[in-house]
Amino acid sequence: MGLSPMVWGPLGQVYGRRWTQIVSAVLFFAFSIGTALAPNLVSFFIFRVLTAFQGTSFLIVGASCIGDIYRPTERATALGWFLSGTLIGPAFGPFIGGIIVTFRTWRDIFWLQTALAGVGTALVFFLLPETIHHKRSAELAGLKTAEKVHKLWQWTNPWRVVRLYRYPNLLIVGLASSSLVWNMYSLLTPIRYVLNPRFHLTSPIQSGLFYIAPGCGYLLGTFFGGRWADYVVKKYIRKRGRRVSEDRLRSCLVAMGVVIPGCMLVYGWSIEKEKGGIPLPVIVMFLQGVAQLFCFPSLNTYCLDVMQGRSSEVVAGNYMIRYLFAALGTATCLPAIEAIGVGWFSTISAGFLVVSTLLTYATSVYGRGWRETIDEDRQEKKARHAHSDAEK
Template sequence: MTGELHHHEDSVETADAHRTVQQHRQKQSVASTDLRRVPTADVASTDQRPSLEHTRSHISHHDITLFPTTSTTFQEVNPEQYTRFSPRRKYAITAILSLCGFLSPVSSTTILAAVPEVAATYNTSGSIINLSNALYMIFMGISPCLWGPISTIYGRRWPSIISAALFFVFSIGTALAPDLASFFVFRMLTAYQGTSFLIVGNACIGDIYAPVERGTALSAFLSGTLIGPAFGPFIGGIIVTFCTWRDIFWLQTALGGLATVLVILFLPETIPEKKIEELKELSATQRYKRIMHWTSPIRVGVLLFSYPNLLIAGLASSSLVWNMYSLLTPIRYVLNPRFNLTSPIQSGLFYIAPGCGYLLGTFFGGRYADFIVKKHIKIKNKRVPEDRLRSCWAFIGIVTPACMLVYGWSVDQKVGGVPLPVAAMFIQGVSQLFCFPSLNTYCLDVMQAKGMSAEVVAGNYMIRYLFAAAGSAVCLPAIEAMGVGWFSTISTGFLVVSAAMVWATTIWGEGWRKAVDRKKKAKRVQRAQQELDAKGASEKV
């Protein structure tokens, strides 16, 4: 039964559409045959049976639903899927995934503390080195379009092993880069591999944890992905103060090697059924065409933009990531002159504040999201995925924007000294860990039963890291043009608008999902009807 739940809509649901149309035709054929066999007198005596006449005149192929008994009811995954691993094994899997999720994001910010030193090595400017960071984010945003479908087709384990090994190799290339061009190339290749950990990690959590405990587990996993960017500049600051900037990437290489070993030895396959198993009966040509169709990057974007609720979750996550990277990227350029800091390690200390906030939020954000889910299950006697979003309203719409304003204007107007912006960064770090687990888990909750958890997470990360790239690229020029206060105000507006959209999704998102599903089912049934009609016509010829 678990396998049935995880077949992709393009195969199983289309086959169901064919069966539905065929069953309807058979019923019509049987009804017509029975009528022809009944004597005339009997027909006259049974003319008052409304069910026969009603059925024949009312049903058409436009009215047929794909799942007649549960056409738009939210479907749960077979609970047995979540009992395959013991609690201790789940903790170990989550810990490995958290370490892997730490790697790519930490690499995106460790270089920030060493930008002047890297620029001096390659005889270029700090703006050019920051551009490499923006390109790093862009490639982190592009790669989910590939890693998401691949992890559904071939499972979670092998993509994790391959990406970990390539991350290790490309980190060596970055550390040894002899010129600026090779530095850029290896940075981008590292980013492309590193995002796999984020996609596969989220999907694995969805594979092994039930919805009522998924938020807590995802919070632990996300702690690695968020602590990495926050502590990265501090780590980089220490290294560049006492060693060369290339040692930053040698440390990254060592961590990549450790992750590769752990994944090979201890990460099991978590997906209940790989899509590749659907292709066993097909010819080589048919398998190739199906795989090319499944791995098309367009599919991830189409899925994201097909469902308004998923697009809003992606934009809300993007607003948080935009704020995070536009806050972290310019610290050395904004706070060093503000507080007369002279060394990388001094400015690196400021990154500890949001990092500690992320660490503290790990223990509460996911648990609070799961608490809200359980609370509304008791109220409604059923689980509605949108209820999870209630846990992040106040944090994305009030707490995080307030912290951004306090940080920006306290630095801009030179008030509050060091404690005020540090406190704002710390509280914002805690607040974001109340938002990300809720938004990420919501995406998994909605698409888990459709067997598309990796694809929906891929779409979410695609849009959020494209916004992160934009934030990294424009923050310094924007701050120089308008000041950190007004730039923080604009970022705050992005957060508030996102919060309003999340609120709307909580209220109306279930209806949006059902409307999209109805349209998709109608199209599939219509397509199945056309295929059967064409097949029937060819058989007659």
């Protein structure tokens, strides 16, 4: 999931949203069947990697569709609804999985995933129109084969996504998204291993119930987070007389810098010190779920706004870095908790969020200037190269 955005982002720009989504949906459906039928652990891992590679297409190209359709002052509201699915899935998935493995075989989890993938594929094929205004592939008409190959490599080279991080504002927003995903996965991943011993739970379905709290928080936040981000944009348009993309980032500062770190600290230390019983961690998990939906629409919509002509690639870069941190958080959270305790690990996660918030605030103030400086430097370099070529 961390590496595949470098593929899907450029493809969405070149061949359009519809066919990129259809291809990835069909492959996701096929690899889900492979996972359900996996005869051994090696093949299971291979098919899980392949489904993950396809799955990010929905997140990246789907967000780009919203950027194509909605005006900048409406995008966050639409994106809030879209993101609710991507966040509710990881929250309710373990709960449903806990029910399945308590009473049935684990393979039924992936047959359910296959069924959902089949429905998704049908919906994409029959209901998703092309939303991009200009496919780059249209520029290939009339070119020789060698020229087409050269152009396609220029447009789909994965390095294009990585190079976007020469813009400090995109790097900072990527780190801010990563701090939220780190928090999300490091909170959800060890629930069974942290809360089961703490509250003497004995079955997967019991620990799965804890995932309902953040899931309900994500669902409730859907109704307010995106609208709040759009409200802040409109507020600063009235104040400035024009829209500045970085103003949107101000809508997530309180939730990201105060609410979620506070929830993490209460969650971690209440578990560590065995205080508050079951209600306290459930409440703070719910609140941090709500707060996350006040952050993600703001950060994701900024990626759509800031470079409209390359929105798919900007979103891809953001997902690339956030899922690399998600992988890191998933892999390290349990060993870290065993080494230093859930309280100190939650404190580290809260610190990551606070630092990201300070950097995001700096971007909201100085980000426009950073962008313009880099764009001016690029234009000057192009002009010098053109002048040099003319002299030759």
